[in-house]
Amino acid sequence: MTKTTLIPVGPQHPVFLEPLNISLKLKEETVVGAEINYGFNHRGLEKAMAADFRRTIYMCERICGICSFYHSTAYCQSMESLFKVEVPERARFIRLVMMECQRLTSHTLALGHTAEAMGYESLFMQLFREREALMRLVNDISGNRVHYSINTIGGVRRDIPMEKQKEMLSVLDGLETRFAKLAKVFKDDRTIKERTIGKGVLTKEMAKKYCVVGPVARASGIPEDIRTSYCRDLDFQPIVRDEGDSYARSMVRVDETFQSIQLIRKALTMLPEGPLEVPVKGNPSGEAFIRLEAPRGEVIYYVKAKGTVDLERIKVKTPAFVNVAALSAMVPGCEMPDIPVITVSVDPCICCTER
């Protein structure tokens, strides 16, 4: 009869970018259970966001630095439905292009993070070199590297002019060829395969039970992607795998990177002419509910307004909240050294989760 050992991982841990604490229950080298402790990053943003609906665009981008544009888009869309205005088509497409750009930066970050957790320092560096090209691209378009701040209620504030579109396409072409080489490492490298295949398996039943979303759900065989509804005109098909292990989750991200590049190309060729924003006046009232597909899964915004500058309630549901919880179903039976790789393969985003 072996004793159960309790090992705390985090809140400060070299693998995690953010403060997350996992208490692992170990029997010898095998993990038998995990308890996830939240709350290190809770700032009370939902209350702060409800203070003034005009400032919320600024505040909601600060929920998360990796998917900031999704938060501001979801918020602006819910406000637009409260004001009953229709966003110009050009603005809708610019939002879509920027969202896909952010998905690219997020997925390359997640893959780089996975590589680093496995000890693939060189792969991590190369992925981040490619990511830097993307960061410079979005910096050129929006003026910011992290928080794009180009959304406004009723449209977008910055255009993507013709010469920027050409530049964008050439950057993406270069990125695609270079990224294909790196993706091959992820796909075929023997060590990566051995460290990820069959590790941290989340079966379809468990995935449904934990209500996981995004790449984690799609790697467990659930074809859920909100983009199927709002990217209809771009002929979008979600990428689904059935294995449900760390390898499948990484591969979904790898494939989605190429898919995002394709989506940006298509969206740029279809970019309609027209105004960028419609004017919005007065204070909002009523209720709105918006779903968007962020890099980690669906993000939900619920806004209730009461006709004044402050909002009655703004509720955000972020993808990482459910995905991180599913970790406790993935880790039992694994060995201690696999924990960082499994955790990172879920792509935890604590700032989103806790707000």
Add this chain to the structure above:
Amino acid sequence: MATRNDELSPWILHFDTGSCNGCDIEIWSLLTPRYDIERFGMINKGNPKHADILLVTGPVTKKCATRLKTLYDMMPDPKLVVACGDCASTGAPFVGCYNVCGGVDSVIPVDVYVPGCACRPEVLIDGVVMALQKWNEKRTMEEVKA
């Protein structure tokens, strides 16, 4: 940059006390080929007992405050703290949020403040190089005292 003989290479420790991840990913960019902070002799380490420079991002939340203090106390002297970004420097825009103490200087002393939301890697490099100079000054002073 070639370091002088009397300058050593500090190791950095990164801690997120409640940031939005924006500054954190910029710190990661700092470690990677484009900005490559290693040319100043700095390397990211996870262990506070090996670290010389503490990079803190984000406003300090109430739950993180005690952890931040513990990490700071664990670091050996001479040590330096760099507050990365607007939130870490002043707490803005989270000042007044019910779970936020404020900037990093409300918990531990800060030596260098790096502005920006999120702080750009170029500014961060400026900040850590400034910290490097301060760290060397501190070291020489301690040696003189001893």
